[in-house]
Amino acid sequence: MKKYAFLTFFCSFCFVSASYAENKEDYEKVYTIVQNEYVEDISLEKFVYAGVKALKSIDKKLTIDQGYDNFTIVFANGKTGVFRKPRDKKSPAGWAEAVDRMVQNATKISPDLSLKDFEIFDIINKASFATLDDFSRYFPSLEDEDENVKIKKYFGSRMIDDSLYMRVKTFNKLTFSKMEKSLKENTAAKGLILDLRGNRGGMFSEALKAADLFLEEGSLIVSTKGKNADSTQTYIAKSPDFFEDKPIIIMVDGNTASSAEMLTAALKDQSRAYVFGTKTFGKGSVQNLRLINEDKGFALTNAYFYSPQEKQIHKQGIMPDFCVNQEEKCRPENREEIAEDIDQVFEIIQQYF
Numbered sequence: 298m299k300k301y302a303f304l305t306f307f308c309s310f311c312f313v314s315a316s317y318a319e320n321k322e323d324y325e326k327v328y329t330i331v332q333n334e335y336v337e338d339i340s341l342e343k344f345v346y347a348g349v350k351a352l353k354s355i356d357k358k359l360t361i362d363q364g365y366d367n368f369t370i371v372f373a374n375g376k377t378g379v380f381r382k383p384r385d386k387k388s389p390a391g392w393a394e395a396v397d398r399m400v401q402n403a404t405k406i407s408p409d410l411s412l413k414d415f416e417i418f419d420i421i422n423k424a425s426f427a428t429l430d431d432f433s434r435y436f437p438s439l440e441d442e443d444e445n446v447k448i449k450k451y452f453g454s455r456m457i458d459d460s461l462y463m464r465v466k467t468f469n470k471l472t473f474s475k476m477e478k479s480l481k482e483n484t485a486a487k488g489l490i491l492d493l494r495g496n497r498g499g500m501f502s503e504a505l506k507a508a509d510l511f512l513e514e515g516s517l518i519v520s521t522k523g524k525n526a527d528s529t530q531t532y533i534a535k536s537p538d539f540f541e542d543k544p545i546i547i548m549v550d551g552n553t554a555s556s557a558e559m560l561t562a563a564l565k566d567q568s569r570a571y572v573f574g575t576k577t578f579g580k581g582s583v584q585n586l587r588l589i590n591e592d593k594g595f596a597l598t599n600a601y602f603y604s605p606q607e608k609q610i611h612k613q614g615i616m617p618d619f620c621v622n623q624e625e626k627c628r629p630e631n632r633e634e635i636a637e638d639i640d641q642v643f644e645i646i647q648q649y650f
Contacts, residue, residue: 334523469504512538
């Protein structure tokens with residue numbers, strides 16, 4: 298009987314040790330990718346400390362501080378743990394070692410941490426990523442909760458007088474094919490109104506193909522620039538202008554963002570479309586999904602969009618040619634459901650085209 302008890306204890310110990318070893322490797326992987334690929338230079342020390350402080354969300358009795366060379370944790374029972382930082386403050390392996398050592402020791406002293414030791418890796422990383430931009434995020438689970446949800450109707454088109462009106466609420470895997478089909482079915486259209494109000498982006502690849510519909514072959518659509526060479530790309534139109542240089546007006550508002558802004562900037566900078574509405578949101582960054590293991594991962598901003606005229610979209614937005622709220626200095630606002638804006642667009646068409 299004692300023999301079996303010993304074996305059970307031994308295997309349990311092996312399991313926990315392997316788990317901590319895996320976490321240490323995963324911490325190092327996260328810190329290495331963030332340091333090397335994040336679009337801005339960061340301090341690993343600040344990134345790590347933000348995560349360490351999140352342990353207090355599990356055990357509210359902890360006091361967590363840092364000095365130049367160490368982290369200090371004061372536990373509820375009065376015990377104090379001092380954990381040295383790596384000498385090389387830019388070493389992902391060093392920080393992974395420090396965090397792993399701290400977590401292993403802390404879980405032995407704090408009952409609350411011990412009970413939730415399986416959550417610690419997620420809690421630390423979630424808090425660390427919160428120190429980056431709004432679009433870099435840690436995912437404790439990569440399961441697609443919406444995998445059974447059908448793609449909603451985010452596209453609609455119809456002829457209004459002699460102009461084709463398209464409403465695109467997001468860019469999903471059907472957007473380009475629907476846009477192309479609508480253009481083919483309405484060849485008599487003398488102009489296009491592309492309504493991107495409320496469009497927060499979606500699939501970058503679909504927005505690229507949409508831009509390609511309206512630009513001449515060889516025209517620059519967008520470029521991306523980041524810290525590393527592989528995040529610096531240029532995207533060029535591959536086919537002739539499908540709409541045969543007919544006039545285009547793009548409608549935008551303060552919620553037009555990301556891929557929708559990329560498309561708008563491409564057509565505006567290439568003098569292919571006029572833009573009507575308010576200043577756009579200004580989300581011109583590229584996120585790369587990186588895997589930690591088969592279950593966990595994170596989206597990391599690794600580049601910014603630049604328009605054909607080398608204008609950065611991120612935090613700048615796009616200023617329309619025709620401002621719907623000139624008295625408000627064209628400030629971004631939600632105008633997704635304001636029908637009067639479409640009437641104003643037709644007035645512009647009659648006046649200028």
